[in-house]
Each structure stands twice: as C-alpha cells, then as structure tokens.
Amino acid sequence: MTTASTAPVVVLVTPQLGENIGACARAMLNCGLTELRLVAPRDGWPNERAVAASSGAGAVLDAAQLYPTTEAAIADLNFVLATTARPRDMVKEVVTPEEAATRLHARAAQGQRCGVLFGAERMGLLNDDIPRADAILNIPVNPDFSSLNLAQAVLLVGYAWRRAGIEVPSAVLETGGVLPATKIEVENLFRHLDQALAAGGFYTSEQQRPSMTRNLYNLIQRAGMTEQEVRTFHGVIVALTGRSRTVRPS
Amino acid sequence: MTTASTAPVVVLVTPQLGENIGACARAMLNCGLTELRLVAPRDGWPNERAVAASSGAGAVLDAAQLYPTTEAAIADLNFVLATTARPRDMVKEVVTPEEAATRLHARAAQGQRCGVLFGAERMGLLNDDIPRADAILNIPVNPDFSSLNLAQAVLLVGYAWRRAGIEVPSAVLETGGVLPATKIEVENLFRHLDQALAAGGFYTSEQQRPSMTRNLYNLIQRAGMTEQEVRTFHGVIVALTGRSRTVRPS
Numbered sequence: 001m002t003t004a005s006t007a008p009v010v011v012l013v014t015p016q017l018g019e020n021i022g023a024c025a026r027a028m029l030n031c032g033l034t035e036l037r038l039v040a041p042r043d044g045w046p047n048e049r050a051v052a053a054s055s056g057a058g059a060v061l062d063a064a065q066l067y068p069t070t071e072a073a074i075a076d077l078n079f080v081l082a083t084t085a086r087p088r089d090m091v092k093e094v095v096t097p098e099e100a101a102t103r104l105h106a107r108a109a110q111g112q113r114c115g116v117l118f119g120a121e122r123m124g125l126l127n128d129d130i131p132r133a134d135a136i137l138n139i140p141v142n143p144d145f146s147s148l149n150l151a152q153a154v155l156l157v158g159y160a161w162r163r164a165g166i167e168v169p170s171a172v173l174e175t176g177g178v179l180p181a182t183k184i185e186v187e188n189l190f191r192h193l194d195q196a197l198a199a200g201g202f203y204t205s206e207q208q209r210p211s212m213t214r215n216l217y218n219l220i221q222r223a224g225m226t227e228q229e230v231r232t233f234h235g236v237i238v239a240l241t242g243r244s245r246t247v248r249p250s
Numbered sequence: 251m252t253t254a255s256t257a258p259v260v261v262l263v264t265p266q267l268g269e270n271i272g273a274c275a276r277a278m279l280n281c282g283l284t285e286l287r288l289v290a291p292r293d294g295w296p297n298e299r300a301v302a303a304s305s306g307a308g309a310v311l312d313a314a315q316l317y318p319t320t321e322a323a324i325a326d327l328n329f330v331l332a333t334t335a336r337p338r339d340m341v342k343e344v345v346t347p348e349e350a351a352t353r354l355h356a357r358a359a360q361g362q363r364c365g366v367l368f369g370a371e372r373m374g375l376l377n378d379d380i381p382r383a384d385a386i387l388n389i390p391v392n393p394d395f396s397s398l399n400l401a402q403a404v405l406l407v408g409y410a411w412r413r414a415g416i417e418v419p420s421a422v423l424e425t426g427g428v429l430p431a432t433k434i435e436v437e438n439l440f441r442h443l444d445q446a447l448a449a450g451g452f453y454t455s456e457q458q459r460p461s462m463t464r465n466l467y468n469l470i471q472r473a474g475m476t477e478q479e480v481r482t483f484h485g486v487i488v489a490l491t492g493r494s495r496t497v498r499p500s
Contacts, residue, residue, distance in 0.1 A: 140418045
C-alpha cells in the first residue's frame with residue numbers, strides 16, 4: 001500500500017488566485033494527496049482566500065512548501081510529470097492520467113519521489129518548465145471544448161492516481177449486511193407465486209405455461225432478493241390473494 | 251462510436267446555486283456530454299449566474315430541459331444511475347464511475363436511453379429518488395475526506411464515461427511529425443561519441459571499456475532521439491572536441 005510519503009507531490013507553478021490554490025488542496029485531499037508545493041504564488045503566501053476555499057482541507061495548505069522557482073520545487077524529485085496540453089514544438093512523451101498513475105505507483109514502489117506540475121490558471125506551464133519534466137501528462141477531454149480549471153485538473157490526475165492504488169470492486173450489492181436469499185428460498189417463493197397465479201387463472205394456456213413460468217422465475221431470480229425481501233414478497237402474495245400459502249416451504 | 255444522442259443525460263435534482271449549474275454544464279462539455287435536465291432548480295430558470303459560470307458551455311444551458319419532478323425527468327429513460335453515497339439502509343447495487351461507464355456504453359449500443367442523477371449540493375439525492383434508479387453510482391474518494399462539489403462529481407462521472415468510449419493511447423511520443431532516428435543513425439552517433447571519448451582519454455581501462463561502451467550505448471538508445479536530435483548531437487560532440495568527425499557515417 002502506498003503511504004503518504006510515497007504519494008506524488010503536487011506542484012502549482014505560479015498559481016494566480018488564492019481560491020484556486022484552496023480548491024486544489026481540497027481536490028487533493030479527496031484523492032488522498034497531501035503534499036503541496038507552491039512556486040512563487042502571485043498573491044504571496046499564506047493566503048486567506050486559499051484557506052476559505054479549501055473547505056476543510058486546510059491541513060494541506062498549512063503543510064504547503066513555498067519555492068521561488070520550479071527548479072527548486074522539484075530539486076529532490078526523481079520523476080516529474082508536467083500537466084499541460086500536448087506540445088506543438090517539442091519532442092516529449094505524452095501520457096494519460098491513467099498511464100501517469102501506473103508510472104507514479106511503480107516508481108513509488110521503487111522508492112522514488114515523484115511530482116506532478118500544474119501551471120498557472122490561464123497560461124498553463126511555461127515552455128521552460130516542460131524540459132524539467134520526464135514526460136507530459138495530458139488530460140484527454142473534449143477537443144472541441146477543453147476548459148478544465150486548475151482544481152479540476154488536479155482532481156482528475158489525483159483521482160486516476162488514487163484509483164490505480166486501491167482496489168474498489170466495480171460493482172457491489174449493498175445490502176446492509178443482509179444475505180442474499182438462498183436458492184431454496186427463491187424456489188419456494190416462486191412456487192408460492194406460481195400456485196397463486198394458477199389459482200387466479202393466470203395461466204390461460206397450458207401449452208404456454210412452462211415458458212411463462214420460466215420467464216417469471218427468471219424475473220424473480222433477476223431481482224436478486226435478500227432473505228428479507230423474499231419474506232416480504234411472500235407477504236405481498238398473501239395480501240394480494242387474500243389467502244395464506246397453501247403449501248408451506250420445505 | 252457513441253453519438254451525442256446516445257450519450258447519457260445528466261439530471262440535476264433540485265440544484266441550489268446557479269453557479270453550480272453553470273459549472274456542471276462546463277464540466278459536461280469537457281467530457282462531450284450535452285444533454286442536461288434540471289428538476290425544480292431552487293432559483294428558477296433561466297439563471298444568469300449559471301450562464302456566467304458556464305464559461306463557454308452556454309449551449310448546454312440553452313438546451314437544458316426543465317422538469318417539476320425527478321419522475322418526470324427520467325420518464326423516457328431505460329436506465330438510470332443515482333450518484334450518491336453508499337446507501338445505509340437500502341438494498342442496492344453500487345457501481346464505480348468506471349463500471350457505470352461500461353454499462354452506459356453497453357446500453358447505449360443497444361439503443362437504450364440512459365441518465366445519471368446528481369442531487370442538490372448539500373443534501374445529495376433524497377431517499378425517494380434512489381429507488382427510481384437502477385443502481386447507485388458511488389465515486390470512490392478518500393473516505394477520510396470526501397467533499398466533491400457538484401461539478402466535480404459530474405466531471406469525474408463524465409470523464410470516466412468519455413474515456414470508456416474513446417481510444418487514447420496511454421503514452422505517445424509527441425515529435426511534431428519528426429521520425430525517430432533509424433538504428434543506423436543511432437549506431438553512427440554512438441560510434442562518433444565512442445571515438446571522440448577514446449581520443450579524449452575517457453577509457454582508462456581497456457578491461458572495462460566494453461561494459462562502459464555498452465552502458466553509454468544504452469543511454470544513447472534510451473534517449474529515443476529523432477533524426478534531428480541525432481544530427482544535433484553530432485554537432486555537440488564536434489563543438490566539444492573542436493574536431494569534426496574523423497570517420498564519416500556509412
């Protein structure tokens with residue numbers, strides 16, 4: 001598991017608005033990133049507006065380190081990515097946030113210190129800073145409308161980094177601890193329903209009954225009911241028919 | 251390729267601040283999402299603050315549809331996800347943004363209309379809206395600090411959706427059209443360097459020379475130089491040594 005000290009540092013190069021720095025801190029903390037480095041913030045440091053915008057992520061701001069230049073801010077790092085648009089006149093590798101995450105984790109596992117640069121809000125990173133990075137990180141958004149703000153860029157990169165380092169099941173049935181019904185419980189529910197339907201004249205065609213019952217059984221099964229829900233559904237059938245179950249479950 | 255009409259609609263349920271609606275529109279358009287539906291926005295509609303915050307994504311706001319209830323807003327949809335925290339007292343499937351993206355694309359390919367619900371800024375989605383959705387979409391952020399704003403939630407979901415529908419190479423060497431040097435060009439560069447180093451007394455040990463040259467050659471190779479860069483590097487060697495190449499390349 002990657003600990004805080006092996007997470008990449010976020011370096012904001014000449015950030016302009018305090019609000020944006022605060023928003024970045026907040027975006028970082030959502031992703032478990034805590035190390036912020038600021039290169040010559042335009043409005044100085046500390047910055048009240050940054051604190052206000054950080055909405056609870058003040059600790060990240062408190063721990064933020066100040067540097068006069070990008071060179072100084074990344075001096076101790078082994079691997080640096082520069083988040084910016086694809087270069088037009090440079091020979092540079094360009095990676096996606098996901099590929100960046102893979103490399104950042106791999107290098108952290110090897111004990112390397114990593115950082116990701118983000119440029120000023122309107123200007124982005126200067127050409128002079130790009131050669132200081134190992135590769136460019138480009139966030140692939142709509143080419144016809146590409147307007148992420150600073151905190152959003154930090155968020156997307158941070159989210160990709162976090163996701164690559166944790167295991168989150170892609171899909172989970174949240175049941176609050178209640179177990180799925182066992183198959184015999186589902187079978188018995190279906191039998192109850194089937195009998196009630198038959199008694200109610202639902203099956204108008206004996207020839208079609210087998211396929212109709214299979215379809216209903218599939219439907220019941222697909223609901224993925226919990227034990228509690230199966231019990232509830234028995235009650236639904238009883239209430240609808242006005243009759244209790246004629247055959248008790250085995 | 252998924253066209254605009256097969257992209258999921260974004261449904262904001264009782265959004266509070268116009269600024270947030272505008273920011274959502276902007277986040278959407280970054281991800282190629284254009285269909286916005288608003289359920290009973292608190293401050294009415296249209297909303298000047300939304301327009302101001304949309305920063306160029308005004309077209310999304312212009313096309314936004316207004317509904318009095320969530321039920322009405324999703325009436326025509328076949329598949330709906332509710333973006334919210336994991337439920338504590340409901341039996342519901344919970345998917346990640348990436349899994350959601352997979353399902354949204356799959357259903358769109360089957361001609362289904364899909365939508366993703368986002369709740370009001372502070373309240374999130376009401377319990378009454380969750381059963382209206384097929385599953386819950388939960389964005390896995392730092393459990394110790396989970397504070398995405400509305401536009402950020404829309405951005406992360408939209409970005410995952412977009413990414414699942416396009417093919418972006420994870421890493422590309424951007425060269426502005428210049429080809430990587432051929433291997434013979436790299437070989438000749440190395441020979442030039444090797445000869446210049448030998449003439450300069452670099453190889454102090456004949457026994458270690460083979461491994462030293464191999465290391466240097468590996469280093470040169472790793473730079474992944476373009477033709478232009480190889481030519482430049484020849485010039486560097488010439489400038490450093492004060493001598494032109496003694497052996498011209500074959």
